[in-house]
Amino acid sequence: MSTLDELCSNLPVDPLPPTRKRNPAIPHAPVRNHRLNPTEQKLAVRNALRYFPPATHVELAAEFADELREYGHIYMYRFMPTIAMKAYPISEYPSRTKTAAAIMHMIMNNLDPRVAQFPEELVTYGGNGQVFSNWAQFRLVMHYLADMTDEQTLVMYSGHPLGLFPSTRHGPRVVITNGMVIPNYSSRDHYDKMFALGVTMYGQMTAGSYVYIGPQGIVHGTTLTVLNAGRKYLGLNDLSGKVFLTSGLGGMSGAQAKAATISGCIGIIAEVSYDALKKRYDQGWVLEMIDDVDRLVERVKTARLNKEVTSIGFHGNVVLVWERLAEEYEKTGELLVELGSDQTSCHDPYSGGYYPVGLSYQESQDLLASDPQLFRQRVQDSLRRQIKAINSLAERGMFFWDYGNAFLLEAQRCGADVSARDDPTGLKFRYPSYVQDIMGDIFSLGFGPFRWICTSGLQQDLEVTDRIAQEVLESIVREGLPDNIAVQYEDNIKWIKEAGKNRLVVGSQARILYADQRARVTIALAFNRAIREGKVSDYIVLSRDHHDVSGTDSPFRETSNIYDGSAFTADMAVQNCIGDSFRGATWVSLHNGGGVGWGEVMNGGFGLVLDGSDEAHQRAENMLNWDVSNGVARRSWSGNANAIQAIQRAMAADPRLKVTLPNPVDETAF
Numbered sequence: 001m002s003t004l005d006e007l008c009s010n011l012p013v014d015p016l017p018p019t020r021k022r023n024p025a026i027p028h029a030p031v032r033n034h035r036l037n038p039t040e041q042k043l044a045v046r047n048a049l050r051y052f053p054p055a056t057h058v059e060l061a062a063e064f065a066d067e068l069r070e071y072g073h074i075y076m077y078r079f080m081p082t083i084a085m086k087a088y089p090i091s092e093y094p095s096r097t098k099t100a101a102a103i104m105h106m107i108m109n110n111l112d113p114r115v116a117q118f119p120e121e122l123v124t125y126g127g128n129g130q131v132f133s134n135w136a137q138f139r140l141v142m143h144y145l146a147d148m149t150d151e152q153t154l155v156m157y158s159g160h161p162l163g164l165f166p167s168t169r170h171g172p173r174v175v176i177t178n179g180m181v182i183p184n185y186s187s188r189d190h191y192d193k194m195f196a197l198g199v200t201m202y203g204q205m206t207a208g209s210y211v212y213i214g215p216q217g218i219v220h221g222t223t224l225t226v227l228n229a230g231r232k233y234l235g236l237n238d239l240s241g242k243v244f245l246t247s248g249l250g251g252m253s254g255a256q257a258k259a260a261t262i263s264g265c266i267g268i269i270a271e272v273s274y275d276a277l278k279k280r281y282d283q284g285w286v287l288e289m290i291d292d293v294d295r296l297v298e299r300v301k302t303a304r305l306n307k308e309v310t311s312i313g314f315h316g317n318v319v320l321v322w323e324r325l326a327e328e329y330e331k332t333g334e335l336l337v338e339l340g341s342d343q344t345s346c347h348d349p350y351s352g353g354y355y356p357v358g359l360s361y362q363e364s365q366d367l368l369a370s371d372p373q374l375f376r377q378r379v380q381d382s383l384r385r386q387i388k389a390i391n392s393l394a395e396r397g398m399f400f401w402d403y404g405n406a407f408l409l410e411a412q413r414c415g416a417d418v419s420a421r422d423d424p425t426g427l428k429f430r431y432p433s434y435v436q437d438i439m440g441d442i443f444s445l446g447f448g449p450f451r452w453i454c455t456s457g458l459q460q461d462l463e464v465t466d467r468i469a470q471e472v473l474e475s476i477v478r479e480g481l482p483d484n485i486a487v488q489y490e491d492n493i494k495w496i497k498e499a500g501k502n503r504l505v506v507g508s509q510a511r512i513l514y515a516d517q518r519a520r521v522t523i524a525l526a527f528n529r530a531i532r533e534g535k536v537s538d539y540i541v542l543s544r545d546h547h548d549v550s551g552t553d554s555p556f557r558e559t560s561n562i563y564d565g566s567a568f569t570a571d572m573a574v575q576n577c578i579g580d581s582f583r584g585a586t587w588v589s590l591h592n593g594g595g596v597g598w599g600e601v602m603n604g605g606f607g608l609v610l611d612g613s614d615e616a617h618q619r620a621e622n623m624l625n626w627d628v629s630n631g632v633a634r635r636s637w638s639g640n641a642n643a644i645q646a647i648q649r650a651m652a653a654d655p656r657l658k659v660t661l662p663n664p665v666d667e668t669a670f
Contacts, residue, residue, distance in 0.1 A: 002082060002083055003083065004083065004088060004092055004093055004094060005094050006083075007081050007083055007139070007142055008093070008094050008104075008142045008143055008145070008146035009143065010139070010140075010143045011051065011052075011079070011136055011139045011140055011143070012079070012139075013052055013053055013056055014053075014055075016056055016059065016060075016078070017078055017079060018078070019063065019077075019078050020077045020078050020079075020080055021077070022077060022120055023120060026113060026119065026120065026275075027117065027118055027273065027275045027276065028118055028120060028121060029071075029118040029121035029123050029127070029128070029352070030127075030351060030352030030365055030368055030369075031070075031071055031072045031365070031368060031369040032071065032072030032073045032192065032195065032196065032351065033072060033192055033351060033368075033372050034068065034072045034073065034192055034193065034195075034196030035189060035192045035193050035196070036068075036193060036196050036197070040193065040196075040197065041065070041068060041069075043197060044064075044068055044074060044196055044197045044198060045061055045064045045065050045068065045074070047197055047198045047199065048060075048064045048074045048076065048134065048136075048198055049061060049064070051136040051137075051140070052136075060078075063078065064076070068196065071121075072196065073121075073133075073195065073196055074134060074196075074198060075120070075121055075122070075134050075135065076134040076135045076136050077120065077135070078135075079134075079135035079136055079138075079139060080120060080135050081135075081138075081139070085108055085111045085112050085113060085119065086108060086109070086112045086114075086507070087105045087106070087108050087109035087112065087453075087455075087457060087507060087508040088105065088108065088457065089105075089455070089456055089457040089458075089538070090102055090105050090455035090456065090457075090538055090539055091456075091538065093105065093146070094146045095145065095146050095148070096146070096147065096148060096149050097148060097149060097150050097173075098539060098609075098611070099150070099173050099539075099586050099609045099611075100145040100146070100148045100173060101145075101455075102455050102539055102541050102586070102607075102609045103145055103173065103174060103210060103586070103587060103607065104142060104145050104146075105453075105455050105508070105541075106210040106211060106453065106508070106541060106607065107131065107138075107141070107142070107210045109212070109213070109214075109453075109507045109508040110124045110131045110206075110207060110210055110212045111124070111131055111138075112507045114214075114283075114506055114507055115212065115214045115506055115507040116131075117129075117250050117276075122134070122135070122138065123207070124204065124206070124207035124212050125204060125207060125212065125250060126204045126207070126250070126345050126347065126348075126353075127250070127345035127348050127351070127352050127353045128202050128204070128345075128348055128351065128352075128353070129202065129203065129204025129205075129207035129208065129594075130159060130178075130201045130202060130203055130204075130207060130208060131159075131203075131207050131208060131210070132159040132201075133158070133159035133160070133195070133198055133201045134159070134198065137159050137160055137161060140161045141154070141156070141161050144161055144163070144164055145174075147164070148164060148173065150169040150173075151166065151167055151168060151169055152164040152165065152166060152167055152173075153165050153166075153167035153171055153172060153173060153174065153175060154173065154174045154175075155174075155175055156174060156175065156176040156177065157177060158177065158178050158179060158180070158199070158200040158201045158203070158208075159178070159201045159203075159208070160198075170584075171581070171582070172581050172585050172586060172587050172588050173586050173587055174586075174587035174588075175581065175587070175588055175589075176203075176208065176209055176210075176587065176588065176589035176590070177589070177590050177591070178200075178201060178202070178203030178208040178209075178589065178590075178591040178592065178593075179191075179200055179201065179202055179203065179591055179592035179593050179598065180200075180590070180592055181194065181200060181592060186592060186598065186599035187599060188348075188350075188597075188598060188599070191598045191599075192351075202593050202598055203589070203591045203593070203594070204591075204593070204594050204595075205545060205546035205547060205552075205591065205594040205595060205603055205605065206543075206545060206546065206605060208589065208591060209546070209587075209589035209591070209604075209605040209606075209607075210587070210589075210607065211451070211541075211543040211544075211605055211606075211607055213451055213453065213507065213508060213510035213511075213512065214505070214506035214507045214508075214510070215254040215255040215258070215280075215285065215506060216255070216504040216505065216506065216510065216511070216512055217255075217449070217451065217510075217512055217545060218255040218449075218545070219255035219258045219259050219262070219504060219512070220449065220495060220512045220513065220514055221439065221449055221514065221545075221547070222255045222256055222259035223258075223259040223262045223263055223495070224438075224439070224442070224491065224514060225259075225401075225403075225434050225438050225439060226239070226244055226259055226260065226263040226265065226339065227239075227263050227491070228438045228439075228442075229339055229399065229401065229434075229438055230242065230263070230265075230339070232437065232438065233338075233339065233399035234338060234339075234399070238264065239263055239264045239265035240264050240265070240307040240309065241265075241266070241303075241304050241305075241307035241308075242265045242266065242304075242338045242339065243265065243266045243267075243268060243300060243304065243336060243337045243338055243339070244256075244260050244263075244265050244266070244267050244268070244337075244338070244339040244340070244341075245268045245270075245318075245321060245322070245325070245337045245339070245340045245341075246267075246268070246269055246270075246318075246340065246341045246342055246343055246403075247269060247270040247271065247318035247342050247343060247344050248269070248270075248271065248342070248343035248344045248345070249269055249271040249273075249276045249277050249279075249280045249285075249286065249313060250271075250273075250276055250345065254276075254279075254280045254285055255285075256269050256311075256343060257269050257280060257285045257286045257287075257311035257313065258285045258311070258502065258504070260310075260311045261287065261309055261310065261311050262498075262502060264309050265309065265339070266300065266303045266304065266308060266309070266310055266311075266312070267310070267311040267312065268296070268300065268312050268314060268321065268337075269286065269311065269312070269313055269314065270313075270314040270316060270317065270318035270320075270321050271313060271314070271315060272315075272316065272317055272355045272360075272361045272364070273361050274315055274361070277289060277313045277315050280313065281313060283506060284503055285311070286311050286312075286313040287310050287311045287312070288310060288311070288312045288313065289312075289313045289315060290312055290313070290314055290315070291314070291315040291316060293314070293316065293320050293321060293324045294324075296312065296314055296321065296324075297324060297325070297328060297336065299312060300312070300336050301334075301336065304336070317355065317356075317357040317358075317382070318342070318344075318386065319357035319382050319385050319386045319389070320357060322340075322386055322389035322390055322393070323385065323389045325337050325389070325393060326389045326392040326393050329392075329393065329396055335393070335396050335397055335398060337393060337398050338397075338398060338399065339398070339399055339400075340390060340393070340394075340398055340399070340400040340401075341400065341401050341402070341403045341434070342386075342402070342403060342405065342407045343403050343405055344405065344407065345405065346405045346406045346407040346409075346410045346597075347405060347406045347593070347595060347596050347597030347598070347600070348597060348598075349379050349383075349406075349410050350372070350375065350376045350379055351368070352364075352365070352368060354379055354382070354383070354410070355379075355382075356375070356378035356379050356381065356382040357381075357382045357385060357386075358378070358382075359378065379414075380414035380415075383410060383411045383414050383416055384411070384414060384415060384416045386411070386416075387411050387416035387417060387418055388416075388417070390431075391417060391430075394431070400431045401431055401432050401433065401434045401437060401438065402429065402431055402432070402433045402434065402556075403434055404433060404434060404435060404547075404554070404556070404557035404558075404595055404596060405595065405596065406556065406595075406596040406597050406600065408429040408430075408431060408433075408556075409429075409556050409596065409600075412429065417430070418430045418431065433556065433557060433560045433561075435557055435558055435559075435560045435561055436560050436561045440560070440561035440640075441484075441561075441642050442488060442514070443548070443549045443558070443631070443635070444549075444561075444632065444635045444636075444640045444642035444643040444646065445484065445485060445488065445516060445632075445642045445643070445645070445646050446516035446517045446549055446628050446629075446631075446632050446646045446650075447488050447492075447514045447515060447516045447549070448514060448515070448544060448545070448547075448548035448549045448628070449512055449513075449514060449544050449545040449547065449548055450512070450513050450514070450515040450519075450520045450523070450542075450544050451510060451511065451512040451513070451542070451543050451544055451545070452465060452510065452511055452523075452527065452540050452541065452542050452543070453508050453509065453510040453540065453541040453543070454508075454509040454510070454536065454538070454540055455508075455538050455539045455540065455541060456509070456536075456537045456538035456539075457508070457509055458509065458537060459505075459509060461509060461536050461537055461538070462505070462509040462510070462511060463500060464530065464535055464536055465511065465527060465530070465536065465540070466496055466499055466500060466511060468523065468526050468527060468530060469496050469511075469513055469523050469526075470493060470496045470497060471526075472519060472522050472523045472526055473489055473492055473493045473496065473515075473519060474493060476489065476518060476519060476522070477489050477490070477493070482645070484642070484645075485516070488514070488516070489519075491514075492513055492514050492515065492519075495513065495514070496511075496513055499511060512545075516628065516646070517624070517625060517628035517629060517632070517646075517650060518653070520624045520627075520628060521620065521621055521624045521625055524542055524608075524610065524620040524621075524624055525617055525620060525621065527540050527542075527610055528540075528610045528611075528612055528613075528616050528617050528620060529612075529617075531610060531611060531612035532612035532613070533612075539609055539610060539611050540609075540610045541586075541607055541608070541609055541610075542607070542608040542609075542610060542620065542624075543605065543606060543607050543608070544605065544606075544627070545605070546591070546594055546595075546603040546604060546605045547594075547595060547603075548631070549628050549631035549632060549635075550572060550573075550576045550627055550628060550629075550630040550631025550632075550634070551573060551576055551603055551604055551605055551627075551631070552573055552594065552595070552601060552602070552603035552604075553567075553569065553570040553571075553572050553573045553601065553602045553603070554594075554595060554596055554600065554601035554602075554603065555567040555568050555600075556596050556600065557595050557596050557601070558595075558601075558603075559572075561640070562634075562635065562638045562640070563638065563639075564637075564638040564639060566634075566638065570602035571634075572630065572631055572634045573590070573602040573603050573604050574590065574602065574604070575630060576604055576626075576627065576630050576631070577589070577590040577604035577606075579626045579627075579630060580604075580606045580623055580626065580627055583619070583622040583623040583626050584608065584618065584619025584620065584622050584623040585606040585607065585608050585619075585623055586606075586607050586608050586609040587606065587607045588604065588605070588606050589604055589605050589606070590602070590603075590604040591603050591604065606623070606627070608620060608623060608624075625650075625654070625657075629647065629650050629657060629659075632646045632647045632650065633647050633659045633660075636659065636661060636662065637660065637661075637662055638662075639662055644661065644662075647659050647661070648661075
């Protein structure tokens with residue numbers, strides 16, 4: 001299969017493509033613990049065979065059973081395409097509507113080996129963030145999109161394309177749900193079984209919604225987090241000579257190295273997978289690699305003395321680094337780290353999201369496959385050791401925060417000393433979530449990870465959009481803003497000015513920018529005008545991370561700073577998806593799981609295609625205003641002062657918006 005036309009021609013079954021082996025030169029997902037009994041294993045094979053005509057079943061059944069036995073899941077490697085997987089220019093996709101071609105562009109970017117964590121297992125990031133469950137689904141989706149008209153909608157059930165259904169040109173072209181299960185059956189054990197059976201999948205956030213843009217997608221938020229942590233915890237705007245220690249260089253966590261250098265500090269990022277570390281080093285996101293913890297300590301001392309700005313990738317377990325720095329303080333009284341966090345995939349710690357100290361990456365993989373219970377015990381021991389070292393350094397002046405990856409939650413569950421004292425909400429730990437302490441106020445003002453993708457694939461189009469976005473932000477600032485909003489605009493103007501030289505693009509020609517409601521709408525309309533006037537050569541896809549103002553209900557992350565008792569409800573995320581769908585989104589998605597893990601969060605996202613038309617203008621204006629104001633209104637009802645300020649400004653700008661505001665409560669009345 002060598003062309004896009006052939007790729008989109010349908011699932012090849014006559015003849016079947018030759019068998020394919022996994023590429024040993026690229027990283028692969030850990031073996032999944034499917035927990036299926038023999039009868040259920042037969043059901044998994046039966047379910048997989050439904051995609052193929054009966055004449056192929058004898059040959060495929062044995063192959064699929066072998067995959068399930070060896071890898072814990074049926075990926076259908078035989079059907080992996082041979083064409084290079086990347087985001088091709090939109091004009092090259094065979095399609096009856098260019099909006100469908102834009103979606104194909106986004107899907108293939110999610111599976112680009114430069115972008116995806118485990119591309120042959122269709123995992124984009126987070127250890128288990130699937131785009132699809134198997135390669136038959138990928139091929140069928142590409143075929144449906146190529147055949148789709150503007151009066152059809154593709155319905156996606158957890159990776160499975162249910163089919164094209166009659167619709168209207170005003171409705172979304174694709175509606176995606178991932179992991180929608182009955183709440184009482186949303187445990188991890190249930191998930192392992194259902195994923196192996198091929199009936200559900202974990203789409204993370206932007207993996208299963210086709211809007212991932214590589215590690216750039218999180219680097220801006222990580223940069224803002226580190227900068228604001230320096231301001232809040234250290235009282236500093238200049239982080240030169242200061243050390244930020246964390247772990248993980250995967251799909252999302254790979255942003256940490258770049259964020260450290262943009263923030264002007266010394267970043268130490270530990271990673272157990274040499275392939276993941278080398279990938280970020282080769283891409284220029286990690287500047288140095290060290291594999292000896294004593295050499296690392298000496299290198300850090302030199303960098304601190306010279307106030308260098310650098311990112312050091314440590315090949316090894318982060319527990320060793322935390323313990324070595326705690327030991328150094330005990331011996332010398334020298335605190336070598338000021339800021340700390342963690343971005344391992346702790347939402348799935350016992351299936352390869354977190355690797356135990358004392359074992360190499362491969363040894364851990366082998367133990368996970370051969371003895372999952374012992375692997376679990378080793379992970380729990382490591383989490384307790386890591387917290388002990390973190391606590392020791394925190395008592396000496398280091399500031400640590402949870403990055404919303406369920407690190408503190410999982411540490412608490414295995415008995416580590418992380419619980420907050422006297423917390424009636426049950427949402428607080430010994431260390432704050434970065435949402436509670438840093439990003440929550442930014443979300444409540446309506447700022448979040450807005451993003452766009454130039455589907456032409458041309459760098460010059462991205463450069464034009466960068467300039468447009470900068471001009472919009474500067475124009476809004478000139479009109480005058482409250483101080484707490486103006487400082488966010490200034491940070492974002494600096495970001496967009498320097499985005500090009502920071503070499504952020506991996507995969508599609510995309511950009512991320514933390515913007516509030518007014519900025520998102522104004523930038524979108526300016527982009528649409530630029531397409532119409534020929535300043536941008538082809539369509540632009542607008543999107544955002546689900547990790548945003550309105551997109552996610554997650555009591556230990558996005559909504560962890562909501563204290564009225566509603567943090568465990570999910571009305572906001574569900575309403576957001578529904579509202580986006582009829583206000584103009586090209587596609588929408590709603591997911592169980594993402595960030596902190598399966599059963600812990602509900603989240604949703606969208607894609608909106610700009611084509612320069614008046615209709616696109618109206619869609620962008622209607623949908624983007626709702627997509628922000630929904631979450632700001634919910635946050636204002638919880639009593640957040642920033643959100644009340646933001647929603648009042650939004651109501652003043654549009655008299656059609658009428659939001660129920662909370663009255664102050666007389667605490668002496670009861």
